[in-house]
Amino acid sequence: MSSDERGNSLADQAAAWVPPWARQPAEPQPAEPQSAEPQPGPEEPDEPVPAVADERAVADELSAGDEVPEQTAATETAGAPATAPDEPVPAAVAASAPEPADVPVTGNRRRVPRRPDPRPAVDLPALDDDAELDAALEAILLVVDQPIGEMLLAQTLEQPVERIGAALERLSAGYTATGHGFDLRRAAGGWRFYTRAEYAGYVERYILDGQTVRLTQAALETLAVVAYKQPVTRSRLAAVRGVNCDGVLRTLVVRGLVEECGTEPDSGAFLYRTTTMFLEKLGLNTLADLPPLAPFLPTDIEELTDAP
Structure with missing residues (x-):
């Protein structure tokens, strides 16, 4: 076939082609009577799992923890609208999209960033100076309701146990030297503030108010x-x-x-x-x-x- 004949045949086919929406519907064929015995038909292929099942699985993982599985390229392509490759992205969408650095990826799972702690950070003293350490110990000893050990004080203040013990001894000696009405003493395996014995009568008068309860x-x-x-x-x-x-x-x-x-x-x-x-x-x-x-x-x- 020559090139002229091939071009004429393609032109004829293009002229005779009718778009699908302009075609006439085919006339329905009369149904054939079915026989009593069922005829074996061709095996139907397995139906694909609907996308709703995948969405439900993703929702279950979201409710179970804070890790979100990454979407595959096929899912993103199927769910995203068809846009032209040269179409610019709107500024509002680009501003709301998270940056890749904010969402760390671990393996095939993506971790959602947690919200920051709303409580303001408190600047605590470094306690490098002995005066600051003594003040911190006094603040804790004023609120305890039972003797507190040196180990617990060291863990709370993040200081060596030896330094805490030396600071407690220094505080106790200082209160005794200055003649305070209270004293820091070791009792029951810990340290606590106590009133001095010479002022015990006034303390009993204030607390008991004339009522004394003694053991028989x-x-x-x-x-x-x-x-x-x-x-x-x-x-x-x-x-x-x-x-x-x-x-x-x-x-x-x-x-x-x-x-x-x-x-x-x-x-x-x-x-x-x-x-x-x-x-x-x-x-x-x-x-x-x-x-x-x-x-x-x-x-x-x-x-x-x-x-x-």
Whole structure:
């Protein structure tokens, strides 16, 4: 075929081509009667998973955590509107789009940046000077409700334990030298402010207002037995004192001077011991500071034992 004939045939085909919207609809063909036996038809290909399932999976991941899976190129192409390649991006869209540096990518997942903390940052003193360290210790010791240890103070102020201990000793010596009405003492394994003994009468007058609550002789004796024999059971207390100590022991527990500390393995009876408040009230650091019992024992023990 020559080039002229080929050009004429292409021109004829172009002239005879009718666009789809101008074509006449085909006449429906009469349906053929179906036979009783079902005819096997061609196997239909698996239907593609709709995009809604993918969107639901993405929404589930969004609700589960703060990591967002990155969209594939096919999904972005299918979801984005068709635009001309040379069409400029509007300024408003470009300004609202996040910069790549704000969204770090880890593997195939994209991490959403968290909101900044709205609380303002507080500038704390560096505590390089001893005066600043002493002031920080005083501020903490004024709000504690029980003796606080040097280790906890060192962790709070981010300072060595040795420096904290030296600062506490320096503060205590300074309060004593200047004659303050309060003192910084070590008690019950920690440090706390206490009023001085010479001003205790005025403090009691202000707090008690004429009402004095004291422990009875039986409570003091029971407390002494618990302090020196702890941990001890009720039966052991009764054997030492010679009387039933249940009511007195309940009073000491209510006052916070004695507490339960488990059970005895053999009998299952409750064991009792003194509390931190007991050490604090007596001004002791540990139970080793209790006075020895030997000077208070009678010298004629054999005669007392042989007596009827």
